Structure formats: structure tokens, C-alpha cells
Amino acid sequence: MIPKPDLLAQAQKLDTRALAEIYDLYSPRLYRYAVRLLGDACTAEDCVAETFSRFLQALQKGRGPRDYLQAYLFRTAHNFIVDHYRHGSPESILDDDTPDCQNTEENACLNIRQHHVRAALLELTEDQGQVIALKFLEGWENEEIARALNKPVGAIKSLQHRALAHLQKILLDDEV
Amino acid sequence: MTNDEKIDPRLAALLDELKSASARDPQAATRARGRFLAQAVSASEERRHNWWMTIFQQKEKFAMNLIMSALVVLGLLFGGSATVSAAQDDLPTQSLYQIKLMSEDVRVWLASDPNMKIELLMDQVQTRTEEMAVLTLAGITPPAELSIRAQDRIQQALQLAATLDDVSMSAAIEQIRTQLQTQEQSMTQLQSGSCTECEPILQQIRDMLHTQLGQIESNLADPETSREQNQNQSQNQVRTTQTPLATDSLVTPQTSYTPALDGTGQQNGNINPLTGTPMPQDPGNNQNNNENSNSDGSVNGNGSASGAGGQGGKP
Incomplete structure (x- = not known):
């Protein structure tokens, strides 16, 4: 097993062993992140595949991450997700009527609530959505998020504050 | 995770519900891994091939320069000496x-x-x-x-x-x-x-x-x-x-x-x-x-011996 700090250096040389280790290390987390935000296993797999494909292409061109590989991969995955919703029809999610959960199975209710949360996240700006996803879904610290978004920690806090306020307004104020 | 900001528990609960997304299909994961590794191997081989091509092109360029230099030297040697040799009977x-x-x-x-x-x-x-x-x-x-x-x-x-x-x-x-x-x-x-x-x-x-x-x-x-x-x-x-x-x-x-x-x-x-x-x-x-004629080779009299006084013998 290649030591973690050397992984990126080896990957930049297109060392297949290092690339395999990177894939094994990050693909489950990326999948989880994608499926949470996308709600679809198949699209989440596409997201993971596309993320690693872009990573490989960047390495081939001598570009790609110089450090903070995890931040790079999650940023790439998030871009895919945003693009997916931009080119798809997120309105169908937003326009769903609130289901009557009393007469449905619990799983169905859960799916519907998840749809609502995702739709609310899509109403946030790109950066706000990513801050919320990384912070509250993936459990990252502000410093890690700052690296992923190439922003100072103070800006991340500010984004988080505004994002939470907006989400609260969308998801909770409607309930009142 | 340390939440720097107080988050409404209801909102936190809603966000937590996203965490319970379905687990990844192992077969799909294996297939995806295989595809990525195939891409990686291909990329690695392509780079290796390009590296060799670059080296080869450089070597080829060097070899061509060497050959051209050798041809020029041989041309000068044999062509030049052939000309001089041909001139000997002129x-x-x-x-x-x-x-x-x-x-x-x-x-x-x-x-x-x-x-x-x-x-x-x-x-x-x-x-x-x-x-x-x-x-x-x-x-x-x-x-x-x-x-x-x-x-x-x-x-x-x-x-x-x-x-x-x-x-x-x-x-x-x-x-x-x-x-x-x-x-x-x-x-x-x-x-x-x-x-x-x-x-x-x-x-x-x-x-x-x-x-x-x-x-x-x-x-x-x-x-x-x-x-x-x-x-x-x-x-x-x-x-x-x-x-x-x-x-x-x-x-x-x-x-x-x-x-x-x-x-x-x-x-x-x-x-x-x-x-x-x-x-x-x-x-x-x-x-x-x-x-x-005087001793330095110049000409006395009406004859105009031009040139750099006394360069007789120079072709």
C-alpha cells in the first residue's frame, strides 16, 4: 500500500497502483455523497465514474490537484451533480405535492422527504449547497470545506449561515 | 464535525434523512472500478508510449543531425579533395x-x-x-x-x-x-x-x-x-x-x-x-x-607595377 501523502505524486505519474488505491479510498465516499444529493444509484455511479474520469484526464494533461486530493474529487463530483440538475428537470422534484405520509409506507415517506430536502438544496447557490452537503452530510470541518471551495474559512462560515437560513425558510417555514 | 452555528433540530433531522441513502450495489461498484482501472492502464501506457516516442524523436533528430554532419564532412573531404585532385593536371x-x-x-x-x-x-x-x-x-x-x-x-x-x-x-x-x-x-x-x-x-x-x-x-x-x-x-x-x-x-x-x-x-x-x-x-x-628594378621589387621607369609592392608569387 502506498503511503497516503505519496499517492497523489504517484498518481501524477499515472501509476496504476496508486490510481487504484485512490479509487478504492475515495469512490465509496464519493458515491455516498452523490447518491445523497442525487437520490439515484445509477446517476450516482455515473457521477463517480465521471469524477474519476475527469481526474485521470487532468493527470494526463499534467494538470489536476497538486494537493488536497479529496477536496478536488468532491468539488468535481459536486460540479457533476450541479450540472446534472441544470440539464435535467429539477422542477419535477420541486413541484411534487407534499405527500400524505399517514397513508404510505415509511420508506416512501422517507424518499419523498429526501426529495424535498434535495430540491431545497438546489435552490441554494452552488457554493451554499456544497457547504451544507459537505458540512452536514459528510461531516467535514470548515477548514476542509474551505480547501475544497478555495475560499477562506470565514467565507465558508458566512456561506453556511446564509444557506441554513435559506433552507429553514424553504423547508420549515412551509410547515408552519 | 463541530457545528459553529446553532441549527434548527428539525432542519438537522431533515438533512440527516439524506444520509440514509441506499447502499451501493457491490457489483456496480466492481464494474465501475474495473472500468476506471482500464482507463488508468490505458492512460499509463499512452504516456509511456508518448515518452518513448519523444525520446525516439529526439534520438532520431540527433541521428539525423549526425548523419547530415557526417555527409557534409565527407562531402567536403572527398568533394574538396576530388576537386583539388582534378585540378592538379590543369x-x-x-x-x-x-x-x-x-x-x-x-x-x-x-x-x-x-x-x-x-x-x-x-x-x-x-x-x-x-x-x-x-x-x-x-x-x-x-x-x-x-x-x-x-x-x-x-x-x-x-x-x-x-x-x-x-x-x-x-x-x-x-x-x-x-x-x-x-x-x-x-x-x-x-x-x-x-x-x-x-x-x-x-x-x-x-x-x-x-x-x-x-x-x-x-x-x-x-x-x-x-x-x-x-x-x-x-x-x-x-x-x-x-x-x-x-x-x-x-x-x-x-x-x-x-x-x-x-x-x-x-x-x-x-x-x-x-x-x-x-x-x-x-x-x-x-x-x-x-x-x-630596385631591391624592394618596385619598378623604376614608366612601367606601372601595381599591386601591393612585391607580392609576386601569390596566385
């Missing part, structure tokens, strides 16, 4: 004759041993004599440049001999005398040939050879005096003349002059090629007027 009337003269100069210049230089210089004198013979037999009047050059080379040989020790000098002068005697005989035989137009110039050459032989005789009789004369002559020439390639500053004979030659063997003006004396138009006048 006569003054032929196109490569100047190359022949230049190659002769180079050969003398490259020789480090004075005896070798003397031998080469006398070979050149013999070559000039042979050229005159060939031209005369062909009914062509030999150009004056031939005798000028021959005389110049004899003088250079004598001056070089003066730089040697007594024994070597005597041997060298003896060798020069023998060669000049042979050449004088050849000239005498040619003079009795059928080319009547050539007779005046041949007579001049014969006179020149005769004069040189006289000087050699006096050198042999009084080596010390002749050594001083030759050395003084050399020093004067170093001061007053430019040094041509072939002569290592032993350039212009004391009694020679430098008519302006345009490199084609043609003489500019009517000047006696053997003495530097202005000549009348009549080719029959072959008198030598050595007294009209």
Missing part, C-alpha cells in the same frame, strides 16, 4: 588552375621542415616548367605568370636554404642547382621546337634560369655572403610586403617585381615578367633590364 588555360596553385601554396605552408619546403618549392618550379613545355608543344604561348611564379619559388627556396646550417644549406643549394640545370636544358630543347611565337618567352625563362644558376654559383662560392644577402632580403620583404600564404614571409625575390595580375595569368601592362622592366610592345624585345 594548365593555366583551364578553369581549375587557380585551385592547383592554391593547393600548392597550402602544401608549402603546411610543411614545417625547411628542407621539405625547399623540395616542394622546387617541385613547383618543375611543374611550371612542365606546364610551359606542354603549352609550347600545343602551340600556345605560356603566360608570363608561369615564369614569375617559378622565379618566385626559386628565390624562396634560396632564402629558406640560407636559414639552414652550412652543411644543409650547401646540400639544399646543390639540389636547387641540379633541378634548375635540368629545367634550363628542358627550356633549351623547347626553344628549338616549332612554336615560333613562344620563343621570346621561352628565351626569357631560360635567361631567368641562367641568372638564378649564376646566383647559386656565387652562393656556393661564398656561402656566408650569400646567406647574409638572402637573410637581409627576407627581412626587407617582411617589412615591405604582405605575407602570402605559401611563403612564411619569404615572398618576393630581390630582383622580382609584382605586376598586377588579375588572377587569370594575364599581365597588366607591358612589363618584363622576369625582371620587372617595362617592355615594349614588340614581343621580340627580350632584353633584361635588371638595373631598373
